Every structure is written in C-alpha cells, then in structure tokens.
Amino acid sequence: MNRLLEENRELRRELAELRISDGFFGDSNEKVKYYTGLPNLATFMALFNFLLPLMSAQNKILSPFQMLLLTFMRLRLDLPSKHLAYLFRVSPKTVYRTFNEMVSFLYANLKRAIMWPDRDTLHKIMPHQFVEAFGHRVTVIIDCFEIFTEKPANLKARAQMFSSYKHNHTMKYLIGITPNGAICFLSKGWGGRTSDKHITLNSGFLNMLLPGDIVLACCVRRSSFQPSQRCAVSWMLRM
Known part of the structure; x- marks a missing residue:
C-alpha cells in the first residue's frame, strides 16, 4: 500500500510538471531562475501571492499561475508564441492575448515599486x-x-x-x-x-x-x- 501511494504521488508530480501547473517548479530554485529570472521559488511565490487577489480568472483558459509563468517565460527566454502554445496546450492566439494582458497588468500593479x-x-x-x-x-x-x-x-x-x-x-x-x-x-x-x-x-x-x-x-x-x-x-x- 505504501509503495502504491508513493508511486501515485510521483505520477501526480510528473503530471503536474508536464502540464506546467502549480507544481511545475517543484522545489527547484535553479528551475525558477532559468524560466523566470527570479532568484528562487520563494520570491516567485511571494510575487504570485501578491498579484493573485488582483487577477481575474473568469473565462480564462489558463490558471493565474500559468498566466504569470507564461509571461515570465516569454520575457526571460523570448520563446515564440507557437512554442509556448505547445508547452501550455493552448492556441498561439491565447498566448498572444495572455501575454499582452499580463504585461499591462504587471505594469499597472508593480510600477509603484x-x-x-x-x-x-x-x-x-x-x-x-x-x-x-x-x-x-x-x-x-x-x-x-x-x-x-x-x-x-x-x-x-x-x-x-x-x-x-x-x-x-x-x-x-x-x-x-x-x-x-x-x-x-x-x-x-x-x-x-x-x-x-x-x-x-x-x-x-x-x-x-x-x-x-x-x-x-x-x-x-x-x-x-x-x-x-x-x-x-x-x-x-x-x-
């Protein structure tokens, strides 16, 4: 039973990483730095938790976490829209719209910093x-x-x-x-x-x-x- 539970947890973790969902980073600060440019997971999550109450997920294909991560990946790595569309399993149009909305959103809420x-x-x-x-x-x-x-x-x-x-x-x-x-x-x-x-x-x-x-x-x-x-x-x- 313990072996099956551990296997189930491992499969869930792998699935989360594959879907680029909330568990995408795991505990890897190196992964956070590569994809976002931020120094560690704690910094990324502090920023996400600050922005989350201000974000609207209504009628959104991507979750707030995915929207923020997609934006950082685009800014950090300059990935083409089609490549991000394959990674997040959405259309290039959704990537383009999400990125434009998030850049304006980040500017409006972080310019005070x-x-x-x-x-x-x-x-x-x-x-x-x-x-x-x-x-x-x-x-x-x-x-x-x-x-x-x-x-x-x-x-x-x-x-x-x-x-x-x-x-x-x-x-x-x-x-x-x-x-x-x-x-x-x-x-x-x-x-x-x-x-x-x-x-x-x-x-x-x-x-x-x-x-x-x-x-x-x-x-x-x-x-x-x-x-x-x-x-x-x-x-x-x-x-």
Whole structure:
C-alpha cells in the first residue's frame, strides 16, 4: 500500500510538471531562475501571492499561475508564441492575448515599486566597491535600452521609431538603478530614433538629482560589471 501511494504521488508530480501547473517548479530554485529570472521559488511565490487577489480568472483558459509563468517565460527566454502554445496546450492566439494582458497588468500593479530612494537609504545599502571607487556619492546608474516593435503603418511614426543602432523599429527607454541593483527610475517610451541625450534631458530624470550626486552610465560590457572598470562618470553635479 505504501509503495502504491508513493508511486501515485510521483505520477501526480510528473503530471503536474508536464502540464506546467502549480507544481511545475517543484522545489527547484535553479528551475525558477532559468524560466523566470527570479532568484528562487520563494520570491516567485511571494510575487504570485501578491498579484493573485488582483487577477481575474473568469473565462480564462489558463490558471493565474500559468498566466504569470507564461509571461515570465516569454520575457526571460523570448520563446515564440507557437512554442509556448505547445508547452501550455493552448492556441498561439491565447498566448498572444495572455501575454499582452499580463504585461499591462504587471505594469499597472508593480510600477509603484519603482521609487527614488532617499540619500540616507542609499548610503546604508551602498556596496563597498562603490564606496572604494567613488565614496558615498553615487546615486544612480543609467542606461538607455531598446525594445523591438512591429513596423508602424504611419510613415511619420515609422521614421521616428527607426533605430540606426539596432537597424530596426524600436521603442527606447531610460532606466536607472541604484548601486545595489534596484530599479529606481523608468522613463516613458520614445521612438528608437531619439538620442540618449534627448531622453535624458527631457524624461524628468534630472529633476530627481541633487547637487553633488554622481551619475554613472553603463558601458557595453554589462555582464562583468565593476564600477571602476565598466562604468564612466557621466556627471558630477555641483549646482
């Protein structure tokens, strides 16, 4: 009897993983990190439990867990819609609709988490590498990133969104992170043709700074980020 019960539990676990349901991750933090980019299962479940009361599962083919996981898998791995449709056993149209709805939902409910920290907090959480290189005056590290879009039908929009750097149509955003890696600023979207300088000057970013703040701009090699080697000081404000 015990052997049969154990076999039944094992088969249920395998079936849950096959269906990509609530038991998909098991206890594997490595699996969570690969599929979502989040560090562990506890972080993913904390985010899911926060969002769950705000989500509506009415007339939905996928469960709330599956909707969130599908969105993270798409963002993390850039999987094609048809591939995700096979994995979740739904149509590509359902994948497309779910992803669009969830991205808007996540933005609406998580944008409040992007906050500009006060200087006392920055000093307390400043990594020692920054303190050694720049003291306690580094406030933010900024970078402009681009997201590929479909080719606009409108000729003016097409011209504004064409990025000479990416050789494609994109939307460009200015993002800022604190020295310990938390996102603290995100601009509105601009056409890919817009220069980084124009976005920096017109996004409201400069209004967040105080005299003496050091702002770092990320260089190309972000994977092995070290403040003294991979960043350059953009401005040292002395207003």
